[in-house]
Amino acid sequence: MADTITLTEDIRPQDPAAADGARVPTVIADRVDIVYRVNGTGAGRGSATAALNRILRREHAEKAAGVRKVHAVKSVSFTAYKGEAIGLIGTNGSGKSTLLKAVAGLLPVENGRIYTDGQPSLLGVNAALMNDLTGERNVHLGGLAMGMSKEQVRERYQEIVDFSGINEKGDFITLPMRTYSSGMAARLRFSIAAAKDHDVLMIDEALATGDRSFQKRSEARIRELRKHAGTVFLVSHNNKSIRDTCDRVLWLERGELRMDGPTEDVLKEYEKFTGK
Amino acid sequence: MSQVLDTPPPTATPGHPSDDAAALAARYGLTVSGARPTLPEYIRQLWARRHFITAFATAKLTAQYSQAKLGQVWQVMTPLLNAAVYYFIFGVLLGTKHGVPDYIPFLVTGVFIWTFTQSSIMAGTRAISGSLGLVRALHFPRAALPVSYALQQLQQLLFSMAALVVILLCFGVPLSFSWLLAVPVLVLQFTFNAGIAMIMARMGAKTPDIAQLMPFLLRTWMYVSGVMWSIDKVLSHSDLPHWAMVLLESNPAAVYIDLMRFALIDSFHAHQLPHHVWALAIGWALVAGAGGFIYFWKAEETYGRG
Numbered sequence: 001m002a003d004t005i006t007l008t009e010d011i012r013p014q015d016p017a018a019a020d021g022a023r024v025p026t027v028i029a030d031r032v033d034i035v036y037r038v039n040g041t042g043a044g045r046g047s048a049t050a051a052l053n054r055i056l057r058r059e060h061a062e063k064a065a066g067v068r069k070v071h072a073v074k075s076v077s078f079t080a081y082k083g084e085a086i087g088l089i090g091t092n093g094s095g096k097s098t099l100l101k102a103v104a105g106l107l108p109v110e111n112g113r114i115y116t117d118g119q120p121s122l123l124g125v126n127a128a129l130m131n132d133l134t135g136e137r138n139v140h141l142g143g144l145a146m147g148m149s150k151e152q153v154r155e156r157y158q159e160i161v162d163f164s165g166i167n168e169k170g171d172f173i174t175l176p177m178r179t180y181s182s183g184m185a186a187r188l189r190f191s192i193a194a195a196k197d198h199d200v201l202m203i204d205e206a207l208a209t210g211d212r213s214f215q216k217r218s219e220a221r222i223r224e225l226r227k228h229a230g231t232v233f234l235v236s237h238n239n240k241s242i243r244d245t246c247d248r249v250l251w252l253e254r255g256e257l258r259m260d261g262p263t264e265d266v267l268k269e270y271e272k273f274t275g276k
Numbered sequence: 277m278s279q280v281l282d283t284p285p286p287t288a289t290p291g292h293p294s295d296d297a298a299a300l301a302a303r304y305g306l307t308v309s310g311a312r313p314t315l316p317e318y319i320r321q322l323w324a325r326r327h328f329i330t331a332f333a334t335a336k337l338t339a340q341y342s343q344a345k346l347g348q349v350w351q352v353m354t355p356l357l358n359a360a361v362y363y364f365i366f367g368v369l370l371g372t373k374h375g376v377p378d379y380i381p382f383l384v385t386g387v388f389i390w391t392f393t394q395s396s397i398m399a400g401t402r403a404i405s406g407s408l409g410l411v412r413a414l415h416f417p418r419a420a421l422p423v424s425y426a427l428q429q430l431q432q433l434l435f436s437m438a439a440l441v442v443i444l445l446c447f448g449v450p451l452s453f454s455w456l457l458a459v460p461v462l463v464l465q466f467t468f469n470a471g472i473a474m475i476m477a478r479m480g481a482k483t484p485d486i487a488q489l490m491p492f493l494l495r496t497w498m499y500v501s502g503v504m505w506s507i508d509k510v511l512s513h514s515d516l517p518h519w520a521m522v523l524l525e526s527n528p529a530a531v532y533i534d535l536m537r538f539a540l541i542d543s544f545h546a547h548q549l550p551h552h553v554w555a556l557a558i559g560w561a562l563v564a565g566a567g568g569f570i571y572f573w574k575a576e577e578t579y580g581r582g
Contacts, residue, residue, distance in 0.1 A: 025304050030297035079300070105310030106412050108578055114309040115301035119415055128332075128410055132339035141335050144328035145414050176342060
C-alpha cells in the first residue's frame with residue numbers, strides 16, 4: 001500500500017505553491033468533506049420516540065435518534081487548470097457525482113472550501129423537464145432553467161430539435177414527452193443540455209445515450225463544448241471514453257481521492273484494482 | 277480483489293494548506309462555489325431568471341390537466357364546480373345567509389380568494405423539499421421556486437376570477453368601475469402570498485414534516501378569516517374583547533377577502549371594511565414580501581442538503 005502513496009505524490013504535478021502565471025487555476029478543492037444526512041432510518045428500537053428525540057435534541061442526539069450520516073466525500077483536494085479535461089473514475093458509490101455537484105455549488109460542503117472561476121455547470125436538465133408537456137415546451141423550459149435568455153432559446157430552438165433527431169420519424173416534438181421512447185427522451189435531454197456553452201463544464205455519464213449514430217454526434221458535440229469551455233470534468237465508467245477525452249484523471253474510492261495523475265498511469269492502476 | 281484502502285494525505289503541506297488554497301484562489305480571482313450572493317446580486321440574479329419563473333409556473337399549470345380529455349377546460353370547470361358545491365350546501369341545503377345580502381357572490385368570492393392564499397402557502401411549503409432534484413441539478417436563485425409556485429396559483433386564480441365574473445353577473449351583481457380595484461388587491465395579495473411561500477419554503481426545506489401540519493393550521497386560519505361569514509356582522513353583536521376584534525379584522529386573509537368583496541359586490545359597502553384597510557393590505561404585503569424574501573435568502577446556500 002505504501003507504493004500507492006509514493007505514486008500519488010510523485011505524479012501530483014499541481015503543488016499550489018509551485019503554480020505560476022503559466023497555469024491558471026479554474027477549480028480549487030481544498031479538503032472537501034461532503035456528508036449526507038438521512039432521516040428516519042429507524043435506528044432499532046422505538047422510532048417514534050427516536051423522532052421526538054431528534055426534534056428536541058438536534059445536534060447531540062443525531063446518531064441515537066436514527067439520523068444516519070453518509071460521509072460521501074472525505075477530505076478531497078485538487079486544483080484544476082484552464083484547458084484541462086479531467087476524468088473522474090471509481091466504482092459505483094465512490095462519490096464521483098457528489099463531488100461534481102459540490103463543485104457546481106449544488107450541494108453544500110461539510111468542511112473545506114471549493115473555489116471556482118465563474119459558475120461551473122453540470123451538463124443535465126432532466127430535473128427541469130416535465131413529462132406531461134410537449135417536447136417543444138420542454139426545450140424552452142430546459143433552456144430557461146439552464147439560464148439561457150428567451151432570445152437565446154428561440155435562436156437555438158431549431159438547432160436543438162435537429163440535433164436530437166426527434167423529428168426524423170415524424171412530428172414528435174409537438175407530442176408530450178411521456179409518449180417518447182426512453183431513447184428518444186434521453187436524446188432530447190442531451191440535446192437541450194448541450195445547447196449552452198459553459199466556462200467549467202461537468203459531464204456525468206452522459207455519453208452513453210441513444211443509438212450508435214446519436215452517440216457519435218454527441219461525442220463530436222462534447223469535443224466542441226470542450227473547445228469553448230475552460231475546463232471539462234467527465235464522470236464515466238467507460239475507460240475508453242476517458243482515454244479519448246481526458247488528459248488527467250482523479251480516482252475516487254469510498255469518498256477518498258486515491259490517485260490523481262495522467263490518464264494512462266491512473267487507468268493502469270484502476271484496471272488492476274478492478275481486476276480487469 | 278483487494279478492498280483495503282489507503283489514502284495519501286490530500287495536501288502536500290500539512291501545516292496551513294487552506295491558506296495556500298485561499299491565497300491561490302484569491303490571486304486568480306476565484307470565488308467560493310455555492311456561496312450565498314449579496315442581497316442586491318441575488319435580486320439581480322432572480323430578475324434575470326424571470327422568464328424561467330413564468331415559464332415554470334405556466335408549465336406546471338398546463339401539466340396539471342394534460343392527461344384529462346377535456347384538457348384546459350378544467351381550469352374554469354374546477355372553480356365553477358367548487359362554487360356549485362358551496363351553493364348547494366350553503367344556499368340550498370342549509371339556506372344560511374347570516375343576514376348577508378348577495379350571499380352566494382359573497383361566499384364564492386371569499387372561497388376563491390382564500391384558496392389563492394391557502395394553495396400558495398401549501399405549494400410554497402413543498403417548493404424546495406419537493407423539487408430537490410431540480411435544486412441539485414441546476415444552478416439558479418432558489419427563490420425562483422416559491423415565487424414560481426405562487427405565480428402558478430395566481431394564474432389559477434385568474435381562471436377562477438373568469439368563472440367568478442360569470443357567477444356575479446348571473447346573481448345580478450352589476451358591472452361597475454370599482455371592479456378595477458380587483459387589480460391592486462390581487463397584486464398586494466400575490467406579494468403577501470409569495471412572501472409567506474418563501475418563509476414556508478425555507479422551513480419546509482429544513483423540516484419537511486411541516487407539510488403534514490399545514491393543512492390543520494390553514495383550516496383554522498380559514499375559519500377565523502370570514503370566508504363563509506361576515507366578520508363585520510358577527511363583531512357588531514358580540515362581546516369579544518377589543519384586542520380580539522382588532523386581531524380578527526387585521527388578519528391579512530380577511531383584509532384581502534373583504535377588499536375583493538368590496539371591489540366586486542355592490543351590496544358590500546365601505547363601512548363593512550375595517551379601519552385603514554388599504555394601509556393594512558399594503559403593510560401586510562410589504563412586511564411579508566420583503567421579510568419573506570430576506571428570510572429565504574439567508575439560507576440560500578443550504579438548500580439541497582437533505
